[in-house]
Amino acid sequence: MSDNILSTGQTLSLTITTNTNSFASERRFAANVTICELKAKLELITGANSDTMTIQLLDNNQEVVAQLDDNSRQLQSYLIDNQNKVNIHVIDSQKSIGEFEDVSNVEKFELPQEDYEKRTDSVLAFKMNNKLGRFAQIDGAGDNTDDQMTECDINVGQRCEVCVKGAAKRRATVQYVGTTRFKPGLWIGVEYDEPLGKNDGSVDGHRYFQCKPKYGGFIRPNDVIIGDFPEMGDTDEDI
Known part of the structure; x- marks a missing residue:
């Protein structure tokens, strides 16, 4: 990639998918971010662990173009000149598919009925006040x-x-x-x-x-x- 990207501080638009959920995220990053820095940022977005994370560069047909596996390299070094839109897929070998969308194992808070009936901002209170x-x-x-x-x-x-x-x-x-x-x-x-x-x-x-x-x-x-x-x-x- 040409050096003018660094001098202008160009940013890239990333569409991020992952094996841990079924939806995509869109973020903007500096073109000169290193893969190590990118992994740290992707931890907060995808929930994947940077130590067990694999990043794939995809083309517009979602085909794998490259593995972003050199932590010291800048993201722009994997791209074609003047490319400003990037598709990446994050895989964490320690996470299962849909892990962050399965709420069955999430501990749920339940308000005791007695306490719920004392609340004045509940649906029950609204129905009582409006005789519904x-x-x-x-x-x-x-x-x-x-x-x-x-x-x-x-x-x-x-x-x-x-x-x-x-x-x-x-x-x-x-x-x-x-x-x-x-x-x-x-x-x-x-x-x-x-x-x-x-x-x-x-x-x-x-x-x-x-x-x-x-x-x-x-x-x-x-x-x-x-x-x-x-x-x-x-x-x-x-x-």
Whole structure:
């Protein structure tokens, strides 16, 4: 190679492949870098060990042109004059193919569930705050979802006050406690003191209790307060 490369400080564009992974890297190096210096730099790029490293010079068809095996020689001495793009392939005899792409043997960090649930920047916290997924609020439910409830301290025949968030209070008598076909979870069927409901104790053709039309409604347990409430009418929405 001609001496004008040294005087101008020419750099070379290297496309680097290796037997330890399936992807190529592109770097720029000074044309006058020695093979020993190049190996040290390639250690950081490929993970190959410079002591067990073999560097092959490739042509554009990925055919081997030369072995860069003289540590004291400069990289440019292996090249054709004015060549500024170089393909090299790094082989480390002590490394296996795809070694640095196999993560099966990498020790993984797992955050304990208890600690994860305390985080405020997690996906779980986002879902809880935005009532997504299993935290979705069903129409007519209060702030606390109770889809998984199967029992409560509310009994048929008790007087109650229905307090759905954002709506006026209504008074009623409990007529049904249990699960339903229309939505999962535990529901309280009530007979309102006035015709402020949406049904007669049946929903979608299935009867849960009997009352006059427009006097029946279904509410989540969290929206029902049991007490000695006298008859009183108000307006609200329910199922």
